[in-house]
Amino acid sequence: MNEYDSNRIYDLVKKINYRKTLNPKDADCYVLNTCHIREKATEKVYHDIGRIKKAFRNKQKPIVVISGCVAQAEGEILLRREKYIDAVIGPQSYHQFNETLLKAEKGVKKINSTEFEVIEKFDQLNHIKNSESKVSSFLTIQEGCNKFCKFCVVPYTRGAEYSRSIIELVQECKSLVSNGAKEITLLGQNVNAYNFKGKRLSDLIKEISKIKNLKRIRYTTSHPIDFTEDLIKIHNTSEKLMPLIHLPVQSGSNKILKMMNRKHTIKDYLNIIAKLKIFKNNIQFSSDFIIGYPGETDKDFDLTIQLMKKVKYINSFSFIFSPRPGTPAASMKPIDESIAKKRLIIFQKIANEIKLNYRKNLLNKNSLVLFENKIGSKNEFFGRDEYLNSVIVKTNENLEGKIKEVKIVSGNQNTLYGEIIQKKETEFAA
Numbered sequence: 001m002n003e004y005d006s007n008r009i010y011d012l013v014k015k016i017n018y019r020k021t022l023n024p025k026d027a028d029c030y031v032l033n034t035c036h037i038r039e040k041a042t043e044k045v046y047h048d049i050g051r052i053k054k055a056f057r058n059k060q061k062p063i064v065v066i067s068g069c070v071a072q073a074e075g076e077i078l079l080r081r082e083k084y085i086d087a088v089i090g091p092q093s094y095h096q097f098n099e100t101l102l103k104a105e106k107g108v109k110k111i112n113s114t115e116f117e118v119i120e121k122f123d124q125l126n127h128i129k130n131s132e133s134k135v136s137s138f139l140t141i142q143e144g145c146n147k148f149c150k151f152c153v154v155p156y157t158r159g160a161e162y163s164r165s166i167i168e169l170v171q172e173c174k175s176l177v178s179n180g181a182k183e184i185t186l187l188g189q190n191v192n193a194y195n196f197k198g199k200r201l202s203d204l205i206k207e208i209s210k211i212k213n214l215k216r217i218r219y220t221t222s223h224p225i226d227f228t229e230d231l232i233k234i235h236n237t238s239e240k241l242m243p244l245i246h247l248p249v250q251s252g253s254n255k256i257l258k259m260m261n262r263k264h265t266i267k268d269y270l271n272i273i274a275k276l277k278i279f280k281n282n283i284q285f286s287s288d289f290i291i292g293y294p295g296e297t298d299k300d301f302d303l304t305i306q307l308m309k310k311v312k313y314i315n316s317f318s319f320i321f322s323p324r325p326g327t328p329a330a331s332m333k334p335i336d337e338s339i340a341k342k343r344l345i346i347f348q349k350i351a352n353e354i355k356l357n358y359r360k361n362l363l364n365k366n367s368l369v370l371f372e373n374k375i376g377s378k379n380e381f382f383g384r385d386e387y388l389n390s391v392i393v394k395t396n397e398n399l400e401g402k403i404k405e406v407k408i409v410s411g412n413q414n415t416l417y418g419e420i421i422q423k424k425e426t427e428f429a430a
């Protein structure tokens with residue numbers, strides 16, 4: 001989402017004549033667009049400012065703006081602690097970017113724009129064309145969260161759930177496709193909670209599936225409790241919807257899920273997976289896991305391992321629990337760090353074995369790959385298959401923006417290498 005936001009911020013500031021520079025040491029303005037989900041996010045901001053200060057030691061100080069969720073969560077503290085920062089702008093106040101920059105140009109310091117004005121933000125951004133021109137583009141359709149998982153800062157930094165108008169989204173999709181996008185990933189902190197005047201994510205998918213030159217649709221990140229029947233069924237009917245779902249579970253233990261306030265059980269979760277498999281038998285899953293959550297026992301951890309082995313996620317993102325200031329979980333009694341570390345190692349070993357096995361099975365098989373870009377000056381093109389696996393092929397043909405059938409001939413943990421077996425571009429039914 002931050003990548004999408006950064007592009008939209010750039011669309012905005014172009015209006016007041018700011019342009020990207022290839023030489024950061026000559027910049028007049030730095031925008032650090034931050035993410036608070038990552039550990040030590042605030043420290044990274046101070047670290048980056050240290051680097052800017054060093055580069056500009058003998059030059060005119062650039063305008064420094066901190067945007068994103070760190071700005072939202074810790075804006076006042078940042079402004080007080082670091083004099084070098086001119087402004088903080090929260091994720092729901094991006095429409096005030098230009099006003100803020102113009103004030104900072106005039107020497108106004110310590111500008112704090114961290115109001116939750118999400119409706120006003122999208123109202124204004126809808127009038128500014130999305131100029132992104134990537135083969136695979138992002139589109140934010142929903143922001144915020146009402147779920148309040150006890151470990152998570154999002155409800156405090158992005159505010160309540162808000163869905164954008166379906167008409168505006170279809171418009172923005174068309175604009176991205178006319179700029180060259182062949183794949184669009186619909187984004188939201190709770191993307192499947194999308195609800196604009198009764199229109200759900202499945203309705204939006206149906207609408208954008210009609211856009212002729214759009215070949216692939218993805219969405220992320222989903223919450224199990226919003227996985228409604230209509231969304232499950234659309235995986236059967238929309239050929240453009242890719243057969244990979246990122247469905248965070250966090251833990252395999254119902255006790256821990258309850259302590260996290262996740263609002264679903266493992267039975268509910270597995271039911272969704274089972275139904276999806278009925279409608280789309282080639283569907284695969286990826287997920288997020290928190291290891292060592294407060295109160296996690298060996299038995300709870302074992303249940304997480306069992307879940308991993310049962311679902312056989314083709315990709316998983318696992319982290320040791322780390323408290324986020326201001327969240328309820330931050331005041332819970334942590335488990336022994338060395339135990340959490342050991343569990344993470346065990347978990348990741350099993351997750352990697354499953355992933356490796358899955359990837360070995362791809363060898364000598366054919367995949368449909370959407371090619372995104374040429375790699376440097378080599379005759380190699382980078383693309384992704386339907387399951388987001390990175391694929392590289394050698395060719396003299398310009399493959400950018402094309403979908404080709406590729407035979408996978410080798411690979412490692414991160415990349416698959418293939419040969420094109422079909423010269424004609426594959427066309428999907430609209």
Ligand code: SF4
Pocket residue numbers: 145146147148149152153154155189190223
């Ligand atoms: S549903 Fe997702 S975004 Fe919302 S609180 Fe839970 S983890 Fe955070």
